[in-house]
Amino acid sequence: MSQFIDDDREMPRFRVNRKAMVDPDVFAKERDEIFDQVWLYLGHETELKKPNDFKTRNVAGRPMIFGRDAKGAIQVWLNSCPHRGAMICREPAGNARFMTCFYHGWSFSSSGQLVAVPGDTSYGPEFERPGLATPARVDSYAGFVFISFNPDVEPLVDYLAGATDFIDLIADQSEQGMQIVDGTHEYSVKANWKLLVENSVDGYHAVSTHQRYFEMVMASGVELDGAKMGQSVALDLGNGHTVIAGGPDTGGIFGRPLSEAGTAEKKARFDAFRDKYGDAWVDRMSGSRNMVIFPNLVIIDLVMGVVVRKIDPVSPDYMEVTAWELVPPEEGAELKRQRLDNFLTFWGPGGLASPDDVEALETCQRSFASHRELPWSDVSRGMAGEQHPSGSEELQMRTWWRRWNEFMTGEVLPPEEHLAPAAMYTAPRPSLPAQQPTA
Numbered sequence: 085m086s087q088f089i090d091d092d093r094e095m096p097r098f099r100v101n102r103k104a105m106v107d108p109d110v111f112a113k114e115r116d117e118i119f120d121q122v123w124l125y126l127g128h129e130t131e132l133k134k135p136n137d138f139k140t141r142n143v144a145g146r147p148m149i150f151g152r153d154a155k156g157a158i159q160v161w162l163n164s165c166p167h168r169g170a171m172i173c174r175e176p177a178g179n180a181r182f183m184t185c186f187y188h189g190w191s192f193s194s195s196g197q198l199v200a201v202p203g204d205t206s207y208g209p210e211f212e213r214p215g216l217a218t219p220a221r222v223d224s225y226a227g228f229v230f231i232s233f234n235p236d237v238e239p240l241v242d243y244l245a246g247a248t249d250f251i252d253l254i255a256d257q258s259e260q261g262m263q264i265v266d267g268t269h270e271y272s273v274k275a276n277w278k279l280l281v282e283n284s285v286d287g288y289h290a291v292s293t294h295q296r297y298f299e300m301v302m303a304s305g306v307e308l309d310g311a312k313m314g315q316s317v318a319l320d321l322g323n324g325h326t327v328i329a330g331g332p333d334t335g336g337i338f339g340r341p342l343s344e345a346g347t348a349e350k351k352a353r354f355d356a357f358r359d360k361y362g363d364a365w366v367d368r369m370s371g372s373r374n375m376v377i378f379p380n381l382v383i384i385d386l387v388m389g390v391v392v393r394k395i396d397p398v399s400p401d402y403m404e405v406t407a408w409e410l411v412p413p414e415e416g417a418e419l420k421r422q423r424l425d426n427f428l429t430f431w432g433p434g435g436l437a438s439p440d441d442v443e444a445l446e447t448c449q450r451s452f453a454s455h456r457e458l459p460w461s462d463v464s465r466g467m468a469g470e471q472h473p474s475g476s477e478e479l480q481m482r483t484w485w486r487r488w489n490e491f492m493t494g495e496v497l498p499p500e501e502h503l504a505p506a507a508m509y510t511a512p513r514p515s516l517p518a519q520q521p522t523a
Contacts, residue, residue: 086489086493086495087101087103087493088100088101088103088104088110088489088492088493089101089485089486089489089495089497090460091482091486091497093500095464096464096467096468097462097464097467098462098463098464098467098478098482098485099460099461099462099463099464100460100461100463100485101455101459101460101461102452102455102458102459102460102461103455103459104276104278105276105278105279105400105401105448105449105452105455106276106400106401106449106452106453106455107400108399108400110400110492111397111399111400113492114397114492115144115145115397117491117492118379118488118491118492119144119145119233119379119397120144120233120234121232121233121234121237121491122232122234122237122243122378122379122491123221123223123230123231123232123237123240123243123244124143124144124230124231124232124379124380124381125143125228125229125230125377125380125381125392125394126141126143126148126150126160126222126229126230126231127139127141127150127229128227128228128229128264128392128408128410129158129224129227129229130227130261130262130263130264131150131264131408132150132151132152132158134152134156134179135152135153135154135155135156135194136151136152136153136154136179136180136181136194137151137152137177137178137179138150138151138152138173138177138178138179138180138183138194139151139176139177140163140173140174140175140176140177141406142396142404143219143231143396144233145396146162146163146233147162147163147164147171148160148161148162148163148219148231149161149162149163149172149173149183149216150229151194152194153193153194153195153196154181154193154194154195157195158222158224158229159194159195159196160218160219160222160229160231161196161216161217161218162216162217162218162219164217165185165187165188165190166190166198166214166215166216166217167185167187167188167190168187168188170185170186170187170188171185172184172185172192172216174186180194181193181194182194182199182200184200188202189201189202190202192215192216196215196216196218197215198213198214198215198216201213219231219232219233220232220233220234220235220237221234221235221237221240223239223240224240225240225241225244225248225251226251226252226254226255226262227255227261227262228251228392243323244323244325244377245321245322245323245325246319246320246321246322246325247321247322247325247327247375247377249321249512249513250321250327250329250373250375250383250385251383252513253365253368253369253373253385254373254383254385254390254410256357256361256365256369256513257357257369257412258412258413258414259414260412260413260414261413262390262410262411262412263410263411263412263413264392264408264409264410264411265408265409265410265411265424265427267409268406268407268408269405269406269407269408269427269431269432269433269438270404270405270406270407270433271404271405271433271438271442272398272402272403272404272405273402273403273405273442273445273446274401274402274446274449275401275402275403275442275445275446275448275449276397276400276401276403276449276452277380277395277396277397277403278488279445279448279449280382280395280403280405280441280445281376281379281380281382281395281484282463282481282484283441283444283445284374284376284382284384284393285318285326285327285328285374285375285376285382285480285481285484286478286481287316287318287328287374287474287475287476287477288465288476288477288478289444293440293441293444294436294437294440296436296440297429297430297435297436297437297440300429300436315330315331315334316328316329316330316331316334316372316474316475316476317329317472317473317474317475317505317506317509318466318472318473318474318475318477318478318479318480318483319479319480319505319509319510320479320480320483320499320500321375321483323378323487324378324379324483324484324486324487324488325375325376325377325378325483326375326376326479326480326481326483326484327373327374327375327376327480328372328373328374328375328475328480329368329371329372329373329475329509330371330372330373330475331371331506331508331509332367332368332370332371332508333367333370333371334370334371334372342418342419342422343418345418346416346418346419346422349415349416349418349419350419353412353415354366354369354370357369360514360516361513361514361516362514364507364508364511365511365512365513365514367508367511368508368509368511371509372385372386373385374475376480376484378484378487378488379488380394380395380396380397381393381394381395382394382395384431386426389409389411389422389423389424389426389427389430389431390409390410390411390423391407391408391409391410391427391431392407392408392409392410393405393406393407394406394407401449407431409423409424409427411423463478463481463482463485464478465477465478466478466479467479467482467500469502470502470503471502471503472502472503472504472505473502479500479502482500483499486499
């Protein structure tokens with residue numbers, strides 16, 4: 085048993101020491117041993133629609149600039165002037181051919197080159213004119229752009245492992261390419277970041293925690309299908325990535341009802357995909373999926389909306405959350421409206437679900453003050469027996485925690501052994517060109 089994880093296969097029992105949620109030394113070590121070593125999500129390429137567009141955001145505590153140069157190529161820089169360190173760009177988004185540091189006036193092109201220095205003759209003829217610094221590695225998969233501060237990190241596609249399958253299930257929902265809608269959710273939670281990772285793939289809490297939302301949905305005319313709601317499995321995707329995957333046609337059961345025309349359009353869209361991808365893959369596309377890409381990227385596709393959520397640790401008891409909505413641009417107005425409605429009413433920080441989660445996580449964090457008296461949280465659900473765990477059990481959390489433990493302690497805990505899940509959850513993508521890096 086490590087100092088953080090009690091992974092007892094004979095009991096069976098899996099527990100996490102609550103010290104991992106409160107200890108500043110643990111938090112600092114996470115930054116060094118996890119966030120400085122792996123691939124981290126930066127943004128989606130469709131956020132940048134035109135040449136010279138840019139966004140600013142933080143990754144692993146570092147201010148970053150995410151942009152396109154004058155030729156439209158993706159560029160990523162540390163948002164720090166090489167002169168004296170002031171932030172080059174202080175706006176959240178915009179379009180600019182040049183960016184000028186307000187401190188001493190050094191100017192940089194949209195490709196990161198230093199193009200103007202006030203009084204540069206004072207530096208002498210050997211002045212090297214440093215450009216903006218870039219992270220060690222930048223790569224993308226199906227429009228999702230990742231960076232790493234580790235020059236020796238494995239190739240992105242290898243790091244993503246089985247998560248590529250579930251990214252493909254989302255990317256294949258549009259012939260034109262899935263696109264991020266303008267606007268974000270930005271909010272903070274007074275709790276340890278790992279609690280939201282757990283919560284994002286926790287199928288056990290939904291009915292008890294989100295009762296208000298389900299009452300609203302039923303009041304709007306939806307008959308919730310208990311059998312479909314329970315039709316899901318938890319999957320270990322490798323490298324700490326994990327997912328709750330729903331069965332066919334489970335993707336839209338949580339949203340408010342569509343009109344007959346909207347329902348017909350939705351069916352027609354999926355029927356059209358069957359000619360290209362075959363029934364087995366499209367059946368998987370029509371299902372739901374809650375996925376965590378280790379360590380802090382969450383992608384939730386309930387077909388009623390695809391939410392991309394980035395969790396940024398700030399301190400042991402505080403995190404910042406940014407969420408975007410990903411849509412197929414060719415969808416009709418009603419289907420788009422339903423997606424955005426769910427993005428607000430379910431996922432929004434002022435909606436009917438996210439505030440419930442925030443309250444739950446913040447009460448957990450406050451109660452962790454008693455971690456010396458109550459040191460362990462139990463994550464054992466679904467560990468017993470040969471049957472493959474369902475999405476309402478906790479294999480997905482244990483998968484993530486074992487990878488976390490490996491980075492933090494060097495101890496490798498073997499994956500669990502269960503019967504294979506039903507084939508409908510793992511049917512392979514047909515032999516089509518794989519998603520290509522685009523950054």
